[in-house]
Every structure is written in structure tokens, then in C-alpha cells.
Amino acid sequence: MSKSAQGGPPFRDFCLQNKITTRIISYSTISKFSNSYRVYHKTIFMSNHTNKGEEETDRDDFEFLDLTLRPSKWGEYIGQENIKRNLQILLDAAKERNHPPEHLLFYGPPGLGKTTLAHLIAKESNTQMKTTSGPAIERVGDLASILTNLSPGDILFIDEIHRLNKNIEEVLYPAMESRVLDIIIGKGPSARTIQLELPKFTLVGATTRISMLSSPLRSRFSGGVFRLEFYNNDEIIEIIKRSSKILGIQMDDNAAKAIGERSRFTPRTANYLLKRVRDYAQVHKKDLNQKLVEEALELLGVDRMGLNSSDISIIRTIADKFAGGPVGLNTLAASLAEEESTIAEFNEPYLLQIGFIERTPRGRILTHVGYKHLGVESPKKERLF
Numbered sequence: 001m002s003k004s005a006q007g008g009p010p011f012r013d014f015c016l017q018n019k020i021t022t023r024i025i026s027y028s029t030i031s032k033f034s035n036s037y038r039v040y041h042k043t044i045f046m047s048n049h050t051n052k053g054e055e056e057t058d059r060d061d062f063e064f065l066d067l068t069l070r071p072s073k074w075g076e077y078i079g080q081e082n083i084k085r086n087l088q089i090l091l092d093a094a095k096e097r098n099h100p101p102e103h104l105l106f107y108g109p110p111g112l113g114k115t116t117l118a119h120l121i122a123k124e125s126n127t128q129m130k131t132t133s134g135p136a137i138e139r140v141g142d143l144a145s146i147l148t149n150l151s152p153g154d155i156l157f158i159d160e161i162h163r164l165n166k167n168i169e170e171v172l173y174p175a176m177e178s179r180v181l182d183i184i185i186g187k188g189p190s191a192r193t194i195q196l197e198l199p200k201f202t203l204v205g206a207t208t209r210i211s212m213l214s215s216p217l218r219s220r221f222s223g224g225v226f227r228l229e230f231y232n233n234d235e236i237i238e239i240i241k242r243s244s245k246i247l248g249i250q251m252d253d254n255a256a257k258a259i260g261e262r263s264r265f266t267p268r269t270a271n272y273l274l275k276r277v278r279d280y281a282q283v284h285k286k287d288l289n290q291k292l293v294e295e296a297l298e299l300l301g302v303d304r305m306g307l308n309s310s311d312i313s314i315i316r317t318i319a320d321k322f323a324g325g326p327v328g329l330n331t332l333a334a335s336l337a338e339e340e341s342t343i344a345e346f347n348e349p350y351l352l353q354i355g356f357i358e359r360t361p362r363g364r365i366l367t368h369v370g371y372k373h374l375g376v377e378s379p380k381k382e383r384l385f
């Protein structure tokens, strides 16, 4: 285990010198027993993996697929041209000033390439990236340990940053602005604050729910707040072709197009479907063509628009139980026995993008295109909204 993985010498020395054993963050608690800290190490370990290129193994999950297919050069990162241009300027300027880039925030639905951008920024800045996530930082002590373990110039990537709790956010503000860590020792009248200096670092945050981020936190991303857009068909097909090359998959253009059409304009989904289709072709000992893609994805429960069973349940519920809406997110979630956040983060962005639902101040409504997809006549009242 690396030095930093043992819990952080600067922070430990500081705790020992100041005999801090009370309410903080007992040092040993952080390093040995905190679950969230373990998650942190796990993710650091993952982020130190390099792109494996053509090396194939039999691990077969989203995470592994992401690592294998993740672009490791700007040239391989397809689309999001405007963001790339802005980042290039920011990174070049920072390099010239010999200063780490300013803090950056990326937002947009999952699988669009936020984490990949953070990796590319670390690579371009020739520095290490340390990765954690909002829910993994449970206590102020977890964040203190992470921050004091950074080396000068490091990129700290916090995924799902909207899930940081308020106390932790407040510790993050001075760390982002002035690179200091304020720690309160003790309780009541004898409590005192100690300030620790932190190395220069760049925080890269990613979120699928920008609206849940407090405005003080949002305003501290001085390098910029960037929204990732869904990809267009050509870009998705390019991504599928790149991935099939890396994975050694042979297929014709129509097969790539058929996968692309069902990919929800999302690279991660495109890669996932590609691999499932490859498995299907392998097991059936057939060539990978359009017909086979259609068969494989039908079996997987993905329809021609890329909708899965949970998307269909959502639009069917709005149609059948709520007469096409409007229906609030919480009512919809309760009636589907689903988490609100799952609907808001995973299903809704794509359903909105393809125009199957609309968001109105009174709730979600199913559009006539959504009705058409269900094969149901749209009631006239829909036109009122």
C-alpha cells in the first residue's frame, strides 16, 4: 500500500502533534475503519489504471468496460467540441502560468464522458488524478484526509458532487478558494479552529443533478461549469466503431448504425450494447450484422428507440394511471415503486431528449410522440399543455 493509501502523513503528523484524539476524525478511524475511505482507495486504485487498449480480459461489467474503452487522448474523445475547445484554452493558459488549472464542474446525464474529461485533464496537466465521490465522503474527517493527501498540482475528481452533505461543503469552500483547511477541535466554549495549508490542486466535480448543487458551491468552480450534451448519431457511430476496433469486433456499417440508434445518444450505453451484441454473435456463431443486432437487443429488452423496460413503465404509467399527466416526479416514483433520483437521473433526460415527455410546472406529461410509441391514441387534452 502506498504512503498516501495508509491515511496521509501530513494529517497524521498534525493530529499527533496536536494530540487530536477527540471528535475529529480520529486518525485511525479514517484510515482503517471508514468504509467511505475504503471506497476512496478503491477508486484511486481504479483511476491509476491506464487505458488497456487492445488487452482483453473476461471481466465484464460497466466499470471494466469504461476503463478499457475510455479515451486516453484528446483525439480519441469524440464530440463535445465546444467543451474541448474551452478546456484546451484553460489548460494551455494554466500551463503557461505554471499554475494548476482552476476548479471545473461538469454536468449532464450519466455516461456522457464527464469522468473521461477529468482523466484527460489530468493527463494534459501531467499530474495525478485522485478520485472519490460525494456519497463516499461521509464525514468532515474523510474530506480532510483526502485533501491533506494531495500532492501539489493534483486533480481531485469528485463524482456525484451534489451528494456531499452541507458540513462537508463548508469545509470545501476555503479549500477551493484559499487552499486552507479549517478544522474545529473540541466542543462548546473550548472549541478552537486550526488552519492547515493545502497544496495547490484542481477540483473537478461531476454531477448528474446540477439543480441539487448549492449555489455557493457552484460559484466556486472558477474555471467553468460545463454541460455535456447528448451525442449525435454520427458521433455515436464513430464511438461504436472505435470501441469495436479496440475489442476486435468485426461488423458492417449497418450493424454499427443499428446499435447507434438504440444507444440513447450515450457513449457508455453504446459500448455496453456493443459488447452484448458481440456476445450474442459469438454464442450463435453468426456474423455481426444489422439483423443480428436487432435480435440481440430485442432479447435484451431494448427497443428500436433504445428504451428499456423501466422507460416503458414510466411512459405507460403516465398514460394509464395519470391520463397522460401532468404528474409530479414524487407521485410518479411512488406509483412505480422506484427512486425519484433514478427516474430523474437515468430515465428522464433521454425521454425528454427524444420528446416522449415534457416537463411542465405542474409535472411531467406524455407527448403525442410518447403515446405513438406506446401504440395508443393521444387524448385531446394533451394539446392544452
Ligand code: ADP
Pocket (backbone or CB within 6 Å): 065, 066, 067, 069, 070, 071, 076, 077, 078, 079, 080, 109, 110, 111, 112, 113, 114, 115, 116, 117, 206, 239, 267, 268, 271
Ligand atoms: P460519465 O462520467 O459522464 O458517467 P464516463 O466519462 O465514465 O461518463 O464515460 C463512460 C464511457 O463512455 C467511457 O469509459 C468511454 O468509454 C465512453 N466515452 C464517454 N465519452 C466519450 C467520448 N467523447 N468519446 C469516446 N468515448 C467516450
